[in-house]
Amino acid sequence: MALTDLCADCAVRDRSLCGSLDNSELRALNALSQRRDVKRGQVVAWAGDEAVICGNLLDGVLKLVATTTDGREQIVGLLYAADFFGKPYAGETDFDIVALTDAELCVFPRPAFERVLDDHQRMERLLLQRTLDSLTEARERILVLARKSAAEKVAGYLIDMAVRAGEKGCRANAEGPMTFDLPLTRGQIADVLGMTIETVSRQLTKLKADGIIALPGARAVTISDRAALAARAEAA
Numbered sequence: 675m676a677l678t679d680l681c682a683d684c685a686v687r688d689r690s691l692c693g694s695l696d697n698s699e700l701r702a703l704n705a706l707s708q709r710r711d712v713k714r715g716q717v718v719a720w721a722g723d724e725a726v727i728c729g730n731l732l733d734g735v736l737k738l739v740a741t742t743t744d745g746r747e748q749i750v751g752l753l754y755a756a757d758f759f760g761k762p763y764a765g766e767t768d769f770d771i772v773a774l775t776d777a778e779l780c781v782f783p784r785p786a787f788e789r790v791l792d793d794h795q796r797m798e799r800l801l802l803q804r805t806l807d808s809l810t811e812a813r814e815r816i817l818v819l820a821r822k823s824a825a826e827k828v829a830g831y832l833i834d835m836a837v838r839a840g841e842k843g844c845r846a847n848a849e850g851p852m853t854f855d856l857p858l859t860r861g862q863i864a865d866v867l868g869m870t871i872e873t874v875s876r877q878l879t880k881l882k883a884d885g886i887i888a889l890p891g892a893r894a895v896t897i898s899d900r901a902a903l904a905a906r907a908e909a910a
Contacts, residue, residue, distance in 0.1 A: 684780070689756035690730045691800055699794045706786045710779045718759070718771040718779070725767045727781050728760025734777025735857040739770040749865045751812065754838050754857075758804055762788050775857055818867070827867045828877040829907035832887065836897055851888075853896040881906070 687693055692700060707729070712718060718736065719727065731753050738751035750769060753759055759771060762784060782790075791798040818827055839854035856863070860878075864871045881887045886903050888896040897903055 684732065686730065686732055686756040691758055691797070691804060692730065694800050695797060699790075699797050702790045702794060703782070703787075706782055706790070708781050710781050712773040712777050712779060714773055714775050714777075716773045718773060719767045721767055721770045723767050725761050725764045726784055728758070728762055728784050728787055729779050729781040731755055731757050731759060732778040732780055735774040736777060737772050737774045737862075738768075739772055741770070747865075749862065752857075752866065758801065760784065762791060762801070774862070824869055824873050824877055825880070826907055827869065828863075828874060829881065829903050831863060831867060832881075832895060832897065833900075833904055833907050835895075836900070851896050851898045852900070853890065853894060855891075856893045856895055859893070 684690075684692070692703065695703070709732075712734075719725070721739075721741070733755050736753040736757075736759060737749050738753070740748050740750050742748065752774070753771075759779075760782075761768065791801065818830065822830070835856055836852055836854060839852070858866065860874050861871045863869075864874045867874070878887070878889065881903070882889055884902075886897070886899045886906065888898055890896055
């Protein structure tokens with residue numbers, strides 16, 4: 675197969691693990707990859723089950739969920755387009771992996787992917803770097819939950835979502851207001867940020883009243899003043 679045919683229609687290739695791979699590494703991955711569509715609410719992997727797959731998230735949002743002893747669910751992480759999911763060299767899956775929206779996956783059987791890593795040490799190092807980056811993000815999230823105010827948490831979340839929306843966001847010009855859809859409901863935002871849904875709603879209403887954002891739809895957000903929102907995220 676010609677290299678130009680490999681992963682040619684992948685929208686996240688430049689941002690995913692694959693974006694830093696050379697031709698031989700791409701061919702090795704392409705030989706074992708499979709596209710898979712999942713519907714919102716569908717479980718990709720259950721915690722405690724054998725870790726049989728891993729891969730790249732091409733589109734949509736996945737959530738990592740821990741279940742407490744009394745049956746309550748806690749979102750402990752979110753995965754977006756271009757993120758890697760699964761744990762090579764792990765016996766079991768640590769958390770439920772659930773589609774928060776309709777999603778498209780590029781799936782690799784874990785044992786076969788591990789063999790590719792063994793044969794391509796550069797790819798293994800790249801995956802390690804992405805794993806360390808994810809660990810850093812998790813530590814930053816702990817800081818947010820422990821030390822930041824409700825206003826700072828919500829403003830920071832909106833800034834993060836605007837960055838992730840990227841080209842999918844709508845704006846009249848490069849410097850104008852940006853409108854995008856939030857991937858989470860207010861209840862899910864509250865879960866992720868360690869707040870109540872009422873507190874999230876109050877903070878969004880305050881940002882709207884201050885002219886920093888607009889709320890044109892159930893999940894749609896328009897950032898009218900990005901500088902003010904960024905300032906609010908750093909100091910309430």
